[in-house]
Amino acid sequence: MASKMHWAALFPPLMVTSFCPAQSQVSEYQAKIVLIEKLTRFVEWPNGGLPGKAFRLAVIGRTPFGDALEDYFASHPIKNLPVSVEYYTDPGDIRSCDLLFVAHSETGTLDAILSRVKARPILTIADTPGFTRRGVMVNIIREGARMTFEVNLDPVRESNLRMHPGFLQLARIIGHN
Amino acid sequence: MHIWKTILSAAVAIPLSAQEPSTEDLKDLQAFLDQPVQTASKRVQRLKEAAADMTVLKGHDLMDLGYQTLGDALGGVLGFRTNEDRTYQGLGARGLYVLGDQNTRVLILLDGHALNSAAEVGSSKVGADFGIPLTQVDRVEIVRGPASSLYGNSAFLGMVNVVTKGPAQERFSGEAAVTGDTRSLAQGDAMISGRQGSVGWRFLFSSLGRGGSRVRFPELSSQTLPAELDQEERQSAYLNLTGGQWNLAGYVMERTQRASSAPFQSTIGSPVNRDRNRQAYFDGRYTPSFGAIETLFRVFGDRSEYGCDLDYDGTRGAGSGPYTESDPNWSLGGEGQARVKAGDSLLFTLGWEESQQHYHGVADSSGTIIETKVRHRVQNTYIQGEWRPTDSLGFTLGLQQASWIVTRAQTLIDGVSTPYPTPTLRGITPRFAAVWQPSSLDIFKLLYGGGYRNPTIFERYYSDDGSILANPSLEPERIRTLSGVWVHLWGGGIQSQVSLNDSQWRRLIQPVVLEEGVQQSQNSPRTLHGSSLEAELQGRWPGWSFYSSLGLYRWEQEHQTFPNTARIQAGFRLTRHWKHWNASGEIRYVGPRENPELATRVPGSAVCRASLGWEQDHWWVRATLEDIGNAQRQDLVASDYAPITHMASDGRTFRLSAGLRF
Numbered sequence: 001m002a003s004k005m006h007w008a009a010l011f012p013p014l015m016v017t018s019f020c021p022a023q024s025q026v027s028e029y030q031a032k033i034v035l036i037e038k039l040t041r042f043v044e045w046p047n048g049g050l051p052g053k054a055f056r057l058a059v060i061g062r063t064p065f066g067d068a069l070e071d072y073f074a075s076h077p078i079k080n081l082p083v084s085v086e087y088y089t090d091p092g093d094i095r096s097c098d099l100l101f102v103a104h105s106e107t108g109t110l111d112a113i114l115s116r117v118k119a120r121p122i123l124t125i126a127d128t129p130g131f132t133r134r135g136v137m138v139n140i141i142r143e144g145a146r147m148t149f150e151v152n153l154d155p156v157r158e159s160n161l162r163m164h165p166g167f168l169q170l171a172r173i174i175g176h177n
Numbered sequence: 178m179h180i181w182k183t184i185l186s187a188a189v190a191i192p193l194s195a196q197e198p199s200t201e202d203l204k205d206l207q208a209f210l211d212q213p214v215q216t217a218s219k220r221v222q223r224l225k226e227a228a229a230d231m232t233v234l235k236g237h238d239l240m241d242l243g244y245q246t247l248g249d250a251l252g253g254v255l256g257f258r259t260n261e262d263r264t265y266q267g268l269g270a271r272g273l274y275v276l277g278d279q280n281t282r283v284l285i286l287l288d289g290h291a292l293n294s295a296a297e298v299g300s301s302k303v304g305a306d307f308g309i310p311l312t313q314v315d316r317v318e319i320v321r322g323p324a325s326s327l328y329g330n331s332a333f334l335g336m337v338n339v340v341t342k343g344p345a346q347e348r349f350s351g352e353a354a355v356t357g358d359t360r361s362l363a364q365g366d367a368m369i370s371g372r373q374g375s376v377g378w379r380f381l382f383s384s385l386g387r388g389g390s391r392v393r394f395p396e397l398s399s400q401t402l403p404a405e406l407d408q409e410e411r412q413s414a415y416l417n418l419t420g421g422q423w424n425l426a427g428y429v430m431e432r433t434q435r436a437s438s439a440p441f442q443s444t445i446g447s448p449v450n451r452d453r454n455r456q457a458y459f460d461g462r463y464t465p466s467f468g469a470i471e472t473l474f475r476v477f478g479d480r481s482e483y484g485c486d487l488d489y490d491g492t493r494g495a496g497s498g499p500y501t502e503s504d505p506n507w508s509l510g511g512e513g514q515a516r517v518k519a520g521d522s523l524l525f526t527l528g529w530e531e532s533q534q535h536y537h538g539v540a541d542s543s544g545t546i547i548e549t550k551v552r553h554r555v556q557n558t559y560i561q562g563e564w565r566p567t568d569s570l571g572f573t574l575g576l577q578q579a580s581w582i583v584t585r586a587q588t589l590i591d592g593v594s595t596p597y598p599t600p601t602l603r604g605i606t607p608r609f610a611a612v613w614q615p616s617s618l619d620i621f622k623l624l625y626g627g628g629y630r631n632p633t634i635f636e637r638y639y640s641d642d643g644s645i646l647a648n649p650s651l652e653p654e655r656i657r658t659l660s661g662v663w664v665h666l667w668g669g670g671i672q673s674q675v676s677l678n679d680s681q682w683r684r685l686i687q688p689v690v691l692e693e694g695v696q697q698s699q700n701s702p703r704t705l706h707g708s709s710l711e712a713e714l715q716g717r718w719p720g721w722s723f724y725s726s727l728g729l730y731r732w733e734q735e736h737q738t739f740p741n742t743a744r745i746q747a748g749f750r751l752t753r754h755w756k757h758w759n760a761s762g763e764i765r766y767v768g769p770r771e772n773p774e775l776a777t778r779v780p781g782s783a784v785c786r787a788s789l790g791w792e793q794d795h796w797w798v799r800a801t802l803e804d805i806g807n808a809q810r811q812d813l814v815a816s817d818y819a820p821i822t823h824m825a826s827d828g829r830t831f832r833l834s835a836g837l838r839f
Contacts, residue, residue, distance in 0.1 A: 038206045061617055082719030082720055084670060087666050087668060089618045103617070146210060147209075170203075170210065
């Protein structure tokens, strides 16, 4: 008879892969992934839409999502387009993408990252306090047991992205210069 | 602030257009933001950051390729291959399949519950005797290398955890599926699932029948094999109930194979021949948290049984006459575990497990009644510390002390008792892992782990009227493996892994022929040394995914290649998804291997599989063509099966399956 340490003890984060919002509680990283998908419904890219056959989602820095981003977006299209997920390790790597998630690990290189995407139709999203004021468009933050998000309208305007007014009503607007 | 917000919002707001999201989307977003979120780690490990060498097969991978058995699926994963003896599908790891091993060296878990048993007389656990339809599997987590410091006995060469799909979120849902193939398979599966308040439940039932096989064995001069050769039936059921902090699971399975083509030394294809496997367990878990301490309390009970009716005509080395056997093993046990977080960077896990077990095997060999009775106890105590000094560096150190305490062991032949000495076997198994992630695209791992496997009751205590002798002094076998792993994310959805592995396997347990017709399991005095280079490349783009693997292996005892070692194994699979259609193709290759005992050398062999599926919300249909060519024919068998030296091959199989969901 074999002894079995609880599987979660070895790989705790891998135990939960369901993203169904009907569950009583979802974990923070799951909620952020679902929120990213939901947020994109309220954003319109310039010139009538997205140019590619796939929605290009990129993460720069140490991903907080493990492998879950690929798992989720394998079955959840964005704007009716299949989602390709890419990872960048350096601001110089940033190529053409539609959404860039800036990980917490990029606190030191954020300015360089934002200068690479400045005025390009790339929706920038982060989950680090203070990143919105520094120029990230959407910052997912936690308030108590719930998630909310901040929006910095300046880079949104510069990039010619458009956001739905109802969506902005739900947001905390940052950076109104 | 509100004025600013309104003015500035208007500047970037989307004008009304056809693409405007619906008010439902807005309500959905609002509802989602109102939903509480679990307090959890802010960062989740990538699978490849885990302190182990592992691969995960997703449920849709299993569906896409149309695999029929768990063994079929595992055979395409880096480091694994199957060996078919037409009764049990053996699982080889890192190029080696020890002939006659009935998966005693790879731990198979179903939702975390071990299917391996102490008796291990005859079973596979990954063939038809695995009772969960693959359409109901969420994922299969596969660890290469020993993991006994965490999972104890049997996690010797690797571990496989099959995670079933959880209960439905809706009040009630269900699925029914049927499968048939050109090898006279007929399988029906049913699943119902639901939720009442906070309690979710899921019930599976599966029934499988396979008619006779028409294979031929070139070694046999006469081919008058019966129509019911290898005829097989299996019924299984699985119930899972889950609440907030608790989970209850129950599993029953019975599988019978008639006229099996290669039962031990008995008359090939005799209609009398019948192999039977029964397995049942219950598993109850409660996982409360007390502040920073997460706990697990578990109770479980198992019953596994191998049984057979065999016809011996004396032509295969054994005596003649009828033979029946039944080998049930019961166990009842419990486990307690605590996970304690100390600060942000330290996590300790400690636990204890014990089970009381009872084995009572009864064999009737042409009127001679042979009984084997063993009362035994398994104890495991384990501790593991995980230290993450920085976000990019982590260390894991684990130790497990295992004890196998046999309180009584005896053989009775026609009521005459032969008691055996009952020494307690104890051992400590270490584990060390260092994981370093210098950038978000690279992961380096240094893994050192031990594995041990207690002798099975069959190997240690089984004795009959002369052809098999007990060996109560048999010691556990042990393995130590050191692995270096490099994982790299190439961008564009491509990920690679390269690993170098070195293993020292001591006291290998194998049957040894003492004289003609008499064998005994013994520890090999020679160390088996294994080394391997493994590589995995996988990628995923919208609509496409691929997986490829390559392993180069060497297993030697005193500079002699160990029998049945494949020097090379490789595999490639590609899947294309459209909106409803999906198409997959797979090819696997196992290199040549030798078995000096049988004076045979088999060439390499390839297996090809193509599958086409159509899936809608409420139904799906899938067609799969498998061409194993001569691959099964290249699977060697133990000397017990003489004069057969190779298995017969099933060649090409076309399979059709369809399912309904509601």
